[in-house]
Amino acid sequence: MPYSLSGVRHNGFEKADLHIHTKCSDGIFTPEQIIEKAAAVGLKAISITDHDSVLGIDKAKPLALTKGVELIPGVEMSSTFKGYDIHVLGYFFDYQQSELKQYLDHCRHLRTERAERMVGKLAKMGVKIGIEQIILKAQNGSVGRPHIAAVLQDGGYVKSFSEAFSKYLGAHSPAYVKSIETHPRDVIRLINEASGLSFLAHPAHNVPDETLKQLITFGLDGIEIVHPSHDLYKQNYYREIANEYFLLFSGGSDFHGMKERDDDAFGNITIPYEWVTKMKSRLVKT
Template identity: 50%
Template sequence: MAQNVESGQREDAVHTGPGSPSSASRADLHLHTTHSDGALTPYELVKKANEAGLAAIAITDHDNVGALDEAMEWGRSLGVEVVPGLELSVALGEKDVHILAYFFDHRHQTLLEYLAFFRRESLKRAERIVEKLKRINVRISMESVLEQAGIGSVGRPHIANALLDGGMIDSYHEAFEKYIGTGGPAFEKKYQVDPEEAFKLVNSAGGLSFLAHPGKYTTELELSQLIKLGLDGIEVVHPSHDERRQEYYRSVVNQYFLLESGGSDFHGGKKNDDQALGVFTIPMHIVETMRSRLFS
């Protein structure tokens, strides 16, 4: 493989903004709702995608498919295709790597059982973090964390927001830097499966597995390992990938006969979210290529 390089955007992969003539033939396949760490409900997100002129979206909540039925219903009503999506955490050595799953049966029993188990483990992890915080005299209640999570899977972002609302920190990022980030006094490792197990899980539900935003953390060797284990594709288009990085990952896709994906990683409450939605997109023909791979 070629060496990692700093990256960027190209016209074929990223369109210039909502409302452009080509926007109705584009898709954003990386979006989050209130069912994980997003700020918008499934309806609000589909409506926003429609207003951005998108033809298709994938809701990829963390370890949760609870948004999909509602989103698909609103998608049919508003004329936006909603692709079943999911973002899973896997362990690659000591790293936490994210896998995006697409086009799976979101009612598949084995998948649902795994996600239910993972949510239980996430709750236990959150409880351990809250206890560790109390030991260093940083006091928040588990109830305040669950209030932040709402209907979504509980995670560190909800703990950070509870700390912020409780006046324990001055900024969201301070929670990770000072307390709950890797190496922090209240850090707890997340329950994870290995990549091969995750790929088999997604495959058993009829879906495809993609490496999410590899430019953030994945080395050339790690990417090669994931490809050998059965990775179907790579998220080429992402706000963290500039044009040169996109071209690098696209060359890997072509070299290994993988699939390409892309999206804004929209959460609805993060800096620059509104600037990313409708901008970090892929052409619909790429979505059709993904779909056709399942039936080839």
């Protein structure tokens, strides 16, 4: 079956989107609004994968049952390896498992501390914003750089989200502070011990091939194949690597709801539901 940037042809195949963010981390929409949108575009299954947070799952679950949208427990967990920010997507895990919950609570504190350090760096550059404003933007969710970018826009320091990142917040910009520095091996272990599956998120972002091969040795179950940053060549490239190591496929829109980033992604960048079925088969075997 041919694939494109949109993931799968829109001619009757059942579709899923396993990479969506809500207000519980750095998305614009509530978990309930995401379910409404998923039902409206005919998605069979979705996963809310907020950054280091599972708070959106219980919020979305009742409406998902009503709307007939399959809600797969998900999370996007931060880690650092050899100087690279490595994001690991977890699916089908027990999100009430105590060790995982304790770790994610810890991450929430680390994210707030990171934001405070970035605010300090910005202040030295003459950019005066408060951590309280950022926490308010996060609405008690998982604090991230997009919340800082939004406050910078509100204060007139930048005109757009992309300018905030290129000028201040991007990985090579002056106010940048490293993300959570947990080793990816430990993140993968946490997901797997909670009976879940672990996938490397958007490898084309900043994961060199040599690093990708090392990450696979840590016990990854799969690779995110379909992502807005993956053109057809990259999709096929990562599919070949996944096949070589007998790994599963995942993918999605990485939807945040920000118009300048991904307004057209929702419902268009999808994966075939059969990939979800293969994930479930792996769960049964383990």
